[in-house]
Amino acid sequence: MINMFFHNLKYTFKIIFKSKSLIFWTFAFPIILGTMFSFAFSDIEKKEQFEIIDIAVVNNPLKENEIWNTFLKELSKENENQILNIQYTDLKQATEWLEQEKISGILNLDSEEVLIVKKNGINETILKFAMEEMKQTETLLKTIIESPEEKQMLFQQNRNKLFENIEKIRQETTNSIKDISTNNMSYTMIEYYTLIAMTCLYGGLLGMIALQKDLANMGSVGKRSSISPTTKKTMILSSMVASYIIQIIGISLLFFYTIFILQVDYGNHFFLVILLTIIGCLTGLALGIFLASALKASENTKTGILLAVTMFGCFLSGMMGITMKYVVDKNIPFLNQINPANLITDGFYALYYYDTTERFYKNVVSLILITILLIGTSIIFLRRQTYDNL
Amino acid sequence: MTIFKTFLKILNKNKGIVILYSIILIFFAGFNLQTNDNTMQFEKEKPSIFIINHDPENTFTKEFVTYLKNNSEVVELEETKEAISDALFYRSVNTIIIIPESFGENFRNQKNPEIEIKCTGTYESELTKMMIARYFNVAKVFFSISSTEENFDKIKEIVEKEMKIEMTSKLNTQELKRVANYYNFANYSILAGCVYVICLILSSFKKENIKKRTIISSINEKNYNRILLIANSLFAMLLWFFYCFISFFLIGDIMFTKQGVGCMINSFVFTFCAVTISFFISNVLTNKNAINGVVNVLALGSSFLCGAFVPTELLPESVQKIAHFFPSYYFINNNEKITSLENWSLTNLTPILTNLMILLGFSFIFILFNNFLSKKRRKSS
Numbered sequence: 001m002i003n004m005f006f007h008n009l010k011y012t013f014k015i016i017f018k019s020k021s022l023i024f025w026t027f028a029f030p031i032i033l034g035t036m037f038s039f040a041f042s043d044i045e046k047k048e049q050f051e052i053i054d055i056a057v058v059n060n061p062l063k064e065n066e067i068w069n070t071f072l073k074e075l076s077k078e079n080e081n082q083i084l085n086i087q088y089t090d091l092k093q094a095t096e097w098l099e100q101e102k103i104s105g106i107l108n109l110d111s112e113e114v115l116i117v118k119k120n121g122i123n124e125t126i127l128k129f130a131m132e133e134m135k136q137t138e139t140l141l142k143t144i145i146e147s148p149e150e151k152q153m154l155f156q157q158n159r160n161k162l163f164e165n166i167e168k169i170r171q172e173t174t175n176s177i178k179d180i181s182t183n184n185m186s187y188t189m190i191e192y193y194t195l196i197a198m199t200c201l202y203g204g205l206l207g208m209i210a211l212q213k214d215l216a217n218m219g220s221v222g223k224r225s226s227i228s229p230t231t232k233k234t235m236i237l238s239s240m241v242a243s244y245i246i247q248i249i250g251i252s253l254l255f256f257y258t259i260f261i262l263q264v265d266y267g268n269h270f271f272l273v274i275l276l277t278i279i280g281c282l283t284g285l286a287l288g289i290f291l292a293s294a295l296k297a298s299e300n301t302k303t304g305i306l307l308a309v310t311m312f313g314c315f316l317s318g319m320m321g322i323t324m325k326y327v328v329d330k331n332i333p334f335l336n337q338i339n340p341a342n343l344i345t346d347g348f349y350a351l352y353y354y355d356t357t358e359r360f361y362k363n364v365v366s367l368i369l370i371t372i373l374l375i376g377t378s379i380i381f382l383r384r385q386t387y388d389n390l
Numbered sequence: 391m392t393i394f395k396t397f398l399k400i401l402n403k404n405k406g407i408v409i410l411y412s413i414i415l416i417f418f419a420g421f422n423l424q425t426n427d428n429t430m431q432f433e434k435e436k437p438s439i440f441i442i443n444h445d446p447e448n449t450f451t452k453e454f455v456t457y458l459k460n461n462s463e464v465v466e467l468e469e470t471k472e473a474i475s476d477a478l479f480y481r482s483v484n485t486i487i488i489i490p491e492s493f494g495e496n497f498r499n500q501k502n503p504e505i506e507i508k509c510t511g512t513y514e515s516e517l518t519k520m521m522i523a524r525y526f527n528v529a530k531v532f533f534s535i536s537s538t539e540e541n542f543d544k545i546k547e548i549v550e551k552e553m554k555i556e557m558t559s560k561l562n563t564q565e566l567k568r569v570a571n572y573y574n575f576a577n578y579s580i581l582a583g584c585v586y587v588i589c590l591i592l593s594s595f596k597k598e599n600i601k602k603r604t605i606i607s608s609i610n611e612k613n614y615n616r617i618l619l620i621a622n623s624l625f626a627m628l629l630w631f632f633y634c635f636i637s638f639f640l641i642g643d644i645m646f647t648k649q650g651v652g653c654m655i656n657s658f659v660f661t662f663c664a665v666t667i668s669f670f671i672s673n674v675l676t677n678k679n680a681i682n683g684v685v686n687v688l689a690l691g692s693s694f695l696c697g698a699f700v701p702t703e704l705l706p707e708s709v710q711k712i713a714h715f716f717p718s719y720y721f722i723n724n725n726e727k728i729t730s731l732e733n734w735s736l737t738n739l740t741p742i743l744t745n746l747m748i749l750l751g752f753s754f755i756f757i758l759f760n761n762f763l764s765k766k767r768r769k770s771s
Contacts, residue, residue, distance in 0.1 A: 021683065024683050036695070041700065043706040044704045128555060132552060137527075140528055180507070180508055
C-alpha cells in the first residue's frame with residue numbers, strides 16, 4: 001500500500017509538471033501579476049505625499065507689503081517645512097508658465113491679493129490653504145492693532161515685535177499637535193496580499209486535476225484507477241499530498257519573489273505568516289477537491305468555476321481596487337467572513353497593521369473551519385461512489 | 391466573400407463566449423469608473439476626518455469642533471478601535487483627531503494642552519494639520535490678551551476669511567477626468583477583447599486541414615489576409631461602438647463636447663491598432679490553449695505599464711520610459727492630452743496628431759510583420 005502511495009505520488013507530480021497551462025496559472029501568472037503591481041504601485045504612495053509647490057508672485061510691492069513678504073519667505077525657506085518655491089516675475093510671464101503648467105498658481109499682490117490657478121487639484125488646494133493662512137494672519141494683526149484694548153500692550157506697540165510674537169505662537173502651536181500615527185500605512189500592500197490569496201486558491205486547480213484522474217466518471221485513467229486493487233483512500237490521499245507539495249513550492253517561489261525583489265512587507269511575525277500561508281494553501285486545495293467531487297461537469301467547466309470563484313473572492317478582497325475590501329468589510333461583513341480570499345488577505349493585513357494578533361487568529365480559525373467543511377463535504381460525495389457501468 | 395461568410399459562421403458558433411467576454415470587459419470599465427471616484431479623486435476640497443472628543447461640554451472645544459466640521463468632511467464611523475483603524479488604513483478617513491479631557495479649559499488657561507492625531511501622511515492629512523494649527527494660532531493670540539467669551543466671535547471671523555481665487559481654465563476638469571479614466575481603461579477592455587476573440591476565430595482558420603485547403607485554392611495570400619483583416623476589423627468596430635455608446639450613459643453630457651468626440655476618435659484608431667496586434671499574435675501563437683494566458687499578460691501588462699489603471703503621473707519614471715515601446719502609451723497619452731485641451735489650434739493639436747500617427751505606424755508595422763510571417767509559414771507548409 002505504501003508502495004502504491006509513492007507510485008501515485010510520483011505520477012501525480014509528473015502529470016502536474018507536464019501540464020503547461022497549470023504551471024502557468026499557478027506558478028508564472030502570480031509572479032507576472034505581482035511584477036505589474038510593483039510597476040504600477042511603487043510610486044503611488046510617494047507621489048500621494050506632500051511636495052513643494054512652484055508658484056509665481058507678481059506685482060509684488062516688496063517694501064509695502066512686509067507681512068506677505070515675510071510669510072512668503074518663511075514658506076519658501078529651504079528646510080523640512082518648505083511648502084513653496086517662489087519665482088518673482090511679471091504677470092505676462094507668469095500666465096505663460098501657468099498655461100504650460102510649470103507653476104501651480106500665481107499670487108497677484110496688486111490691490112487685493114488674488115490667487116490665480118489653472119484648475120482644481122492637490123497643489124491648488126494646498127496653495128489656497130496656505131494663502132488663506134497668510135491672509136488670516138494679516139487680518140489678525142490688523143484686528144489686534146486696531147483694537148482699543150490696552151491689553152494689546154502685551155505685544156508692545158512695535159508692529160514688528162507683534163509679528164514676531166505671532167510667529168512664536170505659531171511655532172508653539174506646531175508642538176501642541178502630537179502625531180501618534182503608526183508607520184505601517186502602505187495600503188498598496190493589500191494588493192500583494194490578495195495576490196498571495198489568489199495563488200493559495202489557484203492551488204485548488206492542482207488538487208482538482210490530480211483528483212480528476214482518480215475519478216471513474218472523469219476519463220479512462222480514472223476508470224482504470226478505480227478497478228485497480230489500490231484503495232481509493234490511498235490514491236486520493238497521495239494525489240492530494242503531491243498537489244499540496246507543488247502548491248507549497250509555488251507559493252514559496254512567490255514569497256521569495258515578493259520579499260526580495262518587490263520588497264513587500266509582511267510585518268514582523270515570520271512564523272505566523274508561514275502558518276497563514278500553509279492553512280491558506282490547504283483551503284485552496286480543499287476548494288479544488290470540493291468542486292471536483294461535488295460538480296458533475298467537464299474538466300473545463302470545473303476549472304472555469306474554480307477560476308471564477310477565486311477571482312470573485314479576490315475582487316471582494318480588494319484586488320481590483322483596495323476600496324472594495326473596505327466597502328464590503330464595512331457594509332456586508334458576513335460576505336467577507338466566509339470568503340477564503342478575504343480571510344487570507346485580512347490575516348496578512350492584521351499581521352502588518354495591527355499590534356495584536358486577535359484579528360489574525362480569528363481569520364485563521366475561520367479558514368480552518370471552512371477547510372474542514374469543504375473536505376468533510378467532499379468525503380461525503382466521494383465515499384461509496386461505485387458504478388455498474390459508465 | 392467565402393472567407394467573410396466563414397468568419398461570420400465561426401463568430402456565430404462562438405457567440406456565447408464572445409458576448410460574455412465583451413460584456414464582462416465593458417462591465418469592468420463601468421465598475422472601475424464608479425470606484426475610481428472614491429480612490430483616485432484628489433480634487434476633494436475638504437479633507438475627511440474623524441473626531442474622538444473627550445471634552446464635549448467645554449465651550450472652546452465646541453467652537454473648535456464646529457470649525458473642524460465646517461472646514462472638513464466628518465466621516466461617520468462606529469466608535470470601536472478596529473473600525474477607526476481600518477477607516478484610516480483604507481483612506482476613508484485621512485486624520486483622526488483625539489481631543490483629550492479638559493482640553494478647552496487648559497487651552498483657555500494657556501497651559502498648552504496637546505491634541506493627538508493619527509494620520510495617513512497624505513496631502514489631505516497635511517491640510518488637516520494646517521487647519522488645526524491655524525485655529526490654535528489665532529485662538530492663542532486672543533487668549534493671551536484676554537480670556538473673554540467675545541474672543542470666539544473674533545476667532546471665527548478671522549479663521550473664516552477666504553482667499554479670492556481666479557481659475558483660468560474654463561474646462562470642467564472633474565468631469566473630463568472621468569472621460570479620460572473611462573477611455574484609458576479601454577486600453578484593457580478593447581485590447582483584451584480584440585486579442586481574445588480574434589485569436590479564437592483565427593485559430594479555426596489555422597487548423598491543419600483548412601489551412602492546406604486554403605493554400606491550394608486560387609486565392610491570393612495578400613487578398614486572403616486583407617479580407618480576414620477587414621472581417622475582424624468589423625467585429626472590433628462593433629466592440630468599439632458599444633464601448634463608446636455606453637460611455638454616453640456612464641459619463642453623461644460631457645461626451646458631446648469636443649473632448650468627448652476626440653477621445654472616441656482616438657479609441658477608434660487604437661482599436662484598429664489592437665486588431666493588427668491581435669493578427670500578429672494569432673500568427674505567432676500555435677497553441678489554442680495559450681490564448682487566455684497571452685491575453686491576460688499582454689492586456690494587463692500594457693495597461694499597468696502605460697497608465698490605464700493608475701494615472702501616468704503616478705507611475706515611476708523608469709516605467710514611463712519603458713511604456714514608450716507600447717502603442718497603449720500613445721493612446722493613453724492622447725486621452726490625457728485631449729481631455730485637458732482648451733484651445734483647439736493646430737499648434738496645440740500637433741502632439742495629439744503625432745500620437746495618432748505613431749499608433750497608425752505601429753499598425754502598419756504589425757501588418758507588415760503579419761504578411762511576412764504568414765508568407766513564411768505558407769512556404770514552409
